[in-house]
Amino acid sequence: MPGTITSFPSLRTPAVLIDRATAVRNLDRMQAEANTNGVRLRPHSKTHKSPLIAQWQIDRGAIGICCAKLGEAEVFANAGVKDIRLPYPLSPANADRVVALTNRTHLSFIVDHPDVAKQWSEALIRRGKQVDVLVKIDVGFHRCGIDPDLQDPLGMIRAVAALPGLRLRGLLSHAGQAYHAHSEDELRTMAEAEARTMRDLAERSRKAGVPIEEVSAGATPPARFSIRQKGFTEYRPGNYVYFDRTQVALGAATLDDCALTVLATVVSKPAPNRVIFDSGSKTLTNDGARGFTPTPGFGVVIGHDNLLIERLSEEHATVKVLNGSTPLEPGDRVRIIPNHSCVVSNLVDHAWLVDGDAVEALSIAGRGRIT
Numbered sequence: 001m002p003g004t005i006t007s008f009p010s011l012r013t014p015a016v017l018i019d020r021a022t023a024v025r026n027l028d029r030m031q032a033e034a035n036t037n038g039v040r041l042r043p044h045s046k047t048h049k050s051p052l053i054a055q056w057q058i059d060r061g062a063i064g065i066c067c068a069k070l071g072e073a074e075v076f077a078n079a080g081v082k083d084i085r086l087p088y089p090l091s092p093a094n095a096d097r098v099v100a101l102t103n104r105t106h107l108s109f110i111v112d113h114p115d116v117a118k119q120w121s122e123a124l125i126r127r128g129k130q131v132d133v134l135v136k137i138d139v140g141f142h143r144c145g146i147d148p149d150l151q152d153p154l155g156m157i158r159a160v161a162a163l164p165g166l167r168l169r170g171l172l173s174h175a176g177q178a179y180h181a182h183s184e185d186e187l188r189t190m191a192e193a194e195a196r197t198m199r200d201l202a203e204r205s206r207k208a209g210v211p212i213e214e215v216s217a218g219a220t221p222p223a224r225f226s227i228r229q230k231g232f233t234e235y236r237p238g239n240y241v242y243f244d245r246t247q248v249a250l251g252a253a254t255l256d257d258c259a260l261t262v263l264a265t266v267v268s269k270p271a272p273n274r275v276i277f278d279s280g281s282k283t284l285t286n287d288g289a290r291g292f293t294p295t296p297g298f299g300v301v302i303g304h305d306n307l308l309i310e311r312l313s314e315e316h317a318t319v320k321v322l323n324g325s326t327p328l329e330p331g332d333r334v335r336i337i338p339n340h341s342c343v344v345s346n347l348v349d350h351a352w353l354v355d356g357d358a359v360e361a362l363s364i365a366g367r368g369r370i371t
Contacts, residue, residue: 007333008352008359013265014279016344016351017335018362022259023241024056030223030240031060037228042066042085044218044238047342049366050351051079053241064106066218066236070097071369077105079365085109087136087172087218087236089144092116095123098131108132110172112145117160124165134172134216135160137201139194141176148197154204161210170214170233171205173198178221179290184251191225199231221250244341245300249291255300260344260351261335262299264317266328275328277309277317279336283347286312289339299336304328309336 008015034041043057044066054065054076064083067073073084074097086109090098101107111117111133124131135157138145146153161168175194181187194217202212217226218236220243227235242260243253264279289295298309298317307326311318328334338344345351346367353360 006357008263008354008357009333011263011352011359013263013333014277014283015263016283016348017261017263017354017359018242018351019259019261020353020355022257023053026241026243026257026259027057027060030237031057031062033223033227034235035061039227039232040234042083042216042218042234042236043241044068044087044236045072045076045366047238047241047345049075049345049364049369050362051076051081051365052362054079054081057241063234066238067366069369069371070094070101071371072366073101073105073107075366075369077101077107082106085134085216085236087134087174087216089113089116089136090120092119092123095120095127099124099127099129102129102131106132108134108169110134110136110144111160111166112136112138112156114156114159117156117163117166121163121165130165130167132169133160133166134170134214135168137171137173137198139173139175139197140190141174143174143176145173148201153201154208157201157205157210157212158208168210170212170216171198171202172214172216174236175217175219175222175226178219179246179250181221181250181292183292187222187250188225191222191229194222195226195229195231199229202231220247221252224252239342242341242345244289245295245337245339246289246291248337249289249293249295251292255302255337258337258341260341261302261337262344264334264336266330266332266334267316269328269330272325273321275307275319275321275326277319277334277336278315279317280315281312282314283344284309284312284317284336284338285340285343285347287338287340287343295339299338302335302337304334
């Protein structure tokens with residue numbers, strides 16, 4: 001857990017804290033792993049949504065970033081990021097915004113439907129532009145992408161490669177099912193299966209005369225296995241910069257690796273076995289944790305192993321004392337490792353970079369950019 005547990009009395013609560021040393025260590029470690037395995041790192045910015053931290057990643061060797069939405073990409077392009085990828089199925093209704101972005105950054109995005117790809121081709125031809133795209137492949141999460149078991153991925157790849165206005169760069173996947181793995185072995189098997197699917201499809205495409213320059217994958221839970229697989233040219237982890245309780249439960253991190261915490265104040269103690277924090281769902285989020293073992297509650301209260309955050313209202317965290325008693329009284333402060341740090345980042349306008357006892361405001365400029 002990050003550093004000494006301090007209360008930072010100058011800060012109003014609830015407050016989101018980012019331990020600088022821990023975050024930097026996480027960035028260095030993932031970049032070193034990518035470098036060792038000859039894989040280009042393109043972190044997903046959805047976890048931090050901060051141009052400053054994106055620059056930290058690029059300074060360490062990342063080739064660019066990913067964004068979830070065009071609004072986020074616009075923020076990072078304005079901040080000077082020169083290579084942005086959206087692993088998200090954009091609507092051609094956004095063609096004007098895409099074209100505007102290509103004048104400020106190298107932009108690429110995914111396609112996974114033949115009609116949408118044709119609409120993008122037509123929209124870009126009308127505007128005299130050509131934009132890089134990757135075909136999204138469903139490797140088992142069953143959200144977006146061409147499902148190799150149900151559809152004709154090679155046919156889609158060949159069709160996209162032939163469309164004017166689109167420059168096919170390669171294939172992209174996201175093994176989101178890794179968040180539901182039940183064991184280390186199952187997680188490893190998922191990583192191997194994803195790599196095998198993508199590697200085989202890339203080879204089939206090349207044999208069919210379609211150049212595949214990039215094979216991109218990305219998710220933090222299987223990163224320790226996936227980044228060592230043969231065939232990937234790019235990896236796109238996001239959560240690794242902060243980690244959270246879910247990543248700990250999935251074996252991707254330890255509590256000491258968790259750089260993001262929520263500083264909260266005890267505002268009430270209605271009973272000896274119940275206390276109330278001022279960090280409700282507007283701060284901690286209602287996301288549950290996933291992992292190899294049961295992870296009840298809405299976060300880990302650092303230094304208080306017998307506390308369970310059992311219920312969140314908008315402004316209240318109701319905390320149960322599981323056994324014995326707690327010394328906490330109204331006015332005391334605690335730090336909480338949340339279940340899902342990405343959502344926490346999106347709930348506040350700024351966080352606080354913590355360096356020892358010093359704090360500095362960190363703008364979360366990309367928060368709330370949902371279009």
